[in-house]
Amino acid sequence: MTTTPSLIGSSDMSMRQMVQLSGLSEHALRFYEKVGLVGPIARDASSGHRHYDEGDAIQIVTIACLRATGMSIDEMRRYFELNEIGLPAAAEQIELFEQHKASVRQQITRLEHQLEYLDGKVAYWRALERGDQVQAKAIGTRNLEKALEINNEIKQENA
Template sequence: MTSFSTVEQAAELPIREVARRTGFSRATLRYYESIGLVAPVARDDSSGHRRYDERAVQMLEALACLRTTGMGVEAMRAYLHNMERGHVAAADQRRLFEEHHARVMREIEQLHTRARYLDGKVRLWAAREAGDADGQAGAIEDLGVLTEALR
């Protein structure tokens, strides 16, 4: 969590500063507000520009962390709803994160399979380049297995 000076704590932040702090683009911040993921943001009376209070910024920083894990909007919405419910929603929060963790682990396994396939292609072409018939045959065999795993 970022620390603020007394002046910054009292001030509301413009969208450009919130984008910098969260890593979200300005368009994403506006989109999250438009779909109700983020509560309507106060506007400056004179300019109409969005002004985010510290509570909103902290919530957006938490959402940015979740988004970085690949969590989708609906899961983030469930997370926020559970946060509002407090400790009684602990089991629901745990399940939400267990499900997301399992999804991420499946994605990691898919990435490992893709990496093994690419390694097989490297070995195949290196064997062809070197005129190594045995190396080429072994790479083709491995690629056959991996091709099935990629489907």
């Protein structure tokens, strides 16, 4: 029988070890404990220092992975709720990730529009630098339209 080595390494880890393992800051670890995504974390009776077990570590590494995708706290909570249910919640897990993918795609589109705007600003100033007032004015008009479009996208996202 083949065993897969644990990425966790130890079943009793300090805060510093957990920071190194997860890539999250001490502040982030405390925050995720405070909002209930992990924990409560066991503490040393005399020093009060946190001691993370393997289950804590798995949860925290999963949080780090979800955070890396830009997932919100509420989405992470939902993920863990569904994860507790297991396979019967697979369709809901898929939907959660599909919705998050759509949100990320929307953010990418907005970022692409922001880059287009910035390209326009560079072109505007290059035209001015060349002394081409006509081209600068045309670019400025297009950039204003792009900025209004971006602001409308942001309003729709926040509505």
